[in-house]
Amino acid sequence: MTEDSPANPRKIIHVDMDAFYASVEQRDDPSLRGKPLAVGGSAKRGVVAAASYEARKFGVKSAMPGVTARRRCPKLLFVKPRFEVYRAVSRQLHEIFARYTELIEPLSLDEAYLDVTADTAGIGSATGIAEAIRRNIRDELHLTASAGVSYNKFIAKVASDQNKPDGVLVVRPGEGADFVASLPARRFYGVGPRTAERMSALGIHTGADIRAQTLSFLEQHFGKSAHYLYQASRGEDYRSVRPDRERKSIGGERTYSQDLLLDEDLRTALEHIIDIVWERIEKNKTLGRTVTLKVKYADFQQITRARSVSPPVETRADFERISRGLLEALLPVAKGVRLLGLTLSALEAPLGASIDDPEGVAEAGPVQESLAF
Numbered sequence: 001m002t003e004d005s006p007a008n009p010r011k012i013i014h015v016d017m018d019a020f021y022a023s024v025e026q027r028d029d030p031s032l033r034g035k036p037l038a039v040g041g042s043a044k045r046g047v048v049a050a051a052s053y054e055a056r057k058f059g060v061k062s063a064m065p066g067v068t069a070r071r072r073c074p075k076l077l078f079v080k081p082r083f084e085v086y087r088a089v090s091r092q093l094h095e096i097f098a099r100y101t102e103l104i105e106p107l108s109l110d111e112a113y114l115d116v117t118a119d120t121a122g123i124g125s126a127t128g129i130a131e132a133i134r135r136n137i138r139d140e141l142h143l144t145a146s147a148g149v150s151y152n153k154f155i156a157k158v159a160s161d162q163n164k165p166d167g168v169l170v171v172r173p174g175e176g177a178d179f180v181a182s183l184p185a186r187r188f189y190g191v192g193p194r195t196a197e198r199m200s201a202l203g204i205h206t207g208a209d210i211r212a213q214t215l216s217f218l219e220q221h222f223g224k225s226a227h228y229l230y231q232a233s234r235g236e237d238y239r240s241v242r243p244d245r246e247r248k249s250i251g252g253e254r255t256y257s258q259d260l261l262l263d264e265d266l267r268t269a270l271e272h273i274i275d276i277v278w279e280r281i282e283k284n285k286t287l288g289r290t291v292t293l294k295v296k297y298a299d300f301q302q303i304t305r306a307r308s309v310s311p312p313v314e315t316r317a318d319f320e321r322i323s324r325g326l327l328e329a330l331l332p333v334a335k336g337v338r339l340l341g342l343t344l345s346a347l348e349a350p351l352g353a354s355i356d357d358p359e360g361v362a363e364a365g366p367v368q369e370s371l372a373f
């Protein structure tokens with residue numbers, strides 16, 4: 001497999017809108033500008049989906065309960081999310097990206113990787129392309145974006161976060177290893193809160209700490225992620241930009257060797273599926289609005305029952321409540337059940353999170369072009 005040579009590195013840009021939902025609200029309603037703003041949640045209940053920079057100064061963050069947010073910032077304004085508007089802006093954003101490359105991998109409504117190695121628009125440098133995109137976004141959408149420019153996805157993504165808001169950071173080949181050395185371990189791709197805790201218990205806190213471990217030590221403790229961590233801690237990441245692989249739904253199902261007939265057995269089976277699916281939802285850091293229960297009976301008749309909620313399902317408790325409600329409405333069943341499944345769809349990624357697939361750690365192909373950074 002050909003890897004990027006130092007003379008021929010890939011050019012990746014990670015573009016990330018600044019406080020996306022909140023910025024769109026402030027753009028569309030001048031009375032909200034310059035004010036601490038939370039999108040989603042309320043002073044009494046719910047969870048903040050996004051916070052404006054004015055609110056972040058008070059420590060208000062996404063995924064924080066509205067009650068806590070209001071306590072931290074008594075003047076905090078709450079507005080309802082308008083996902084249709086965010087989706088429309090996201091489509092405009094995609095159109096801007098498409099002027100510069102076909103290789104666009106959306107991570108969420110407001111975030112994407114672009115492989116601009118081929119420089120199809122003839123801009124001349126990757127940094128120039130990033131600046132052109134940011135200028136287009138400012139002029140046409142009246143919003144700001146930050147960008148990371150680098151030779152791989154991992155570093156480009158971390159870099160885009162470094163000079164936020166409205167900033168750019170370029171990390172050239174040769175600078176990547178130093179760049180990731182001081183990075184907290186939890187910033188590494190695939191390291192969720194649980195893995196970060198396990199790392200911490202092993203004395204691994206930074207990129208440099210990961211790099212100090214042998215591959216076999218990493219394999220012993222982090223299994224499938226070991227190889228990736230080993231490379232990433234050296235500034236290497238060979239995942240290629242995969243166009244348009246945004247997920248539409250997340251789900252899971254189980255077929256039973258014996259048909260289930262009793263309420264209690266069905267409830268227990270459902271709890272197991274909730275476990276499986278919720279773990280996937282968490283891993284993908286995804287919010288979704290529609291929960292669908294699928295039931296296949298012993299005679300192979302299949303039915304689905306769905307419920308959509310607004311704001312999206314944010315906690316396991318919400319997901320459990322809706323899922324159980326869908327099942328309870330079908331009880332008692334008149335015939336045995338051979339399959340149960342749950343799906344979360346109408347997905348929204350919370351700000352700063354990714355709809356991504358850990359299976360996406362793949363070797364990238366050879367690079368033909370050589371574009372300046």
Ligand SMILES: [Mg+2]
Pocket residue numbers: 016017018019020110111351352
């Ligand atoms: Mg963003």
